[in-house]
Amino acid sequence: MLILSASMGTGHDGVAAELAARLAAENADSEIIDVLRLFPLRLGSALRRGYRGMILRAPWLYEVIYQVFFVGKRAPGTSPLTVLAASRLRRLVDARRPDEVVSTFHLAAQITGRLRERGELPCPSTVLVTDFAVHRLWLHRGNDRYLCPNPDIVGQIAAQARRPVLRCAPVVRPEFARAVADPGRVAGSVGVDPGDRLVLVSGGSWGVGEIIATARTLARSGRYTPLVLCGDNAGLRRRLREAGLGPALGWRDDVPELMAAAYALVDNGSGLTCEEAFAAGLPVIIHRPIPGHGRDGARSMARAGVSMHTGSASALLKALDHLEDARARKRLADRAGALFYSMPVQAGLISAPRWASSGSG
Structure with missing residues (x-):
């Protein structure tokens, strides 16, 4: 083929x-x-x-x-x-x-x-x-x-x-469904306190979108620690570090383990990273998506009940707080996981x- x-x-x-x-x-x-x-x-x-x-x-x-x-x-x-x-x-x-x-x-x-x-x-x-x-x-x-x-x-x-x-x-590598991780050990490996509640933030492989604003919202809440996947965007990594906004990571080969240890994924697209999180059982919030297909995909995922879609800082924090309810987390994970049936x-x-x-x- x-x-x-x-x-x-x-x-x-x-x-x-x-x-x-x-x-x-x-x-x-x-x-x-x-x-x-x-x-x-x-x-x-x-x-x-x-x-x-x-x-x-x-x-x-x-x-x-x-x-x-x-x-x-x-x-x-x-x-x-x-x-x-x-x-x-x-x-x-x-x-x-x-x-x-x-x-x-x-x-x-x-x-x-x-x-x-x-x-x-x-x-x-x-x-x-x-x-x-x-x-x-x-x-x-x-x-x-x-x-x-x-x-x-x-x-x-x-x-x-x-x-x-x-x-x-969805066509996702099997490692995402199989990954198991100790949140404390992962937190220590990226330089944050083991008790921190890690939220993965992704802007795709190019690090696009309002990533710095999203990371700042999470850090200022005092409840969540942003762990930003910057892809190949070295400039974004530098700006995040200068602003003191949590670990800013480049290319990683341990993303399945990071997802297994995280509290949630905050993405601004609706592509493969979201589907990898679905396979890992990690709740997904699409926040202020990129225009065009990113926005339409975010709306489609929200309508399907496999992720949440937010457009403001307060709505993002409210959605993350909502995930403290074990039943809400399970409901979202079950709907996303059903795609793989x-x-x-x-x-x-x-x-x-x-x-x-x-x-x-």
């Missing part, structure tokens, strides 16, 4: 890597391709830099683009960018001859849908929706079928794409019938 991802942060790549590992365990060969590398003249790198720059420095601009091109009523059904990468993907498929192509990023789904619709992609094309809320650029009718972890949008996908849709569990994604790819009716799951 040829897995198409995109290095827009690490969420899509993380899903692609775990999918490849699961396929390997089933004796299925796979190869991961960064779809951004299919664009000529380094345009893919420019798209990544432009998106990152907007999210970090001008989120309002990304919101405008999202409203016009992703969800607007007059938005084009197919991204014009697909033409630029379609020929390279076609040549790649001709050389590799995969049994199936799987897209984990909406732009990849646009490219495969275009090729499949025009009869230029000889193998089936499956789209694995990695966002909790779906926009129209995920939904090209040329693709053969869709896999989706959010049961609440299965019907929407089936109605708009007019293709079979199968529910699947669905079919594993590898089963959907290897054994599920391609003639399944739309909306089945």
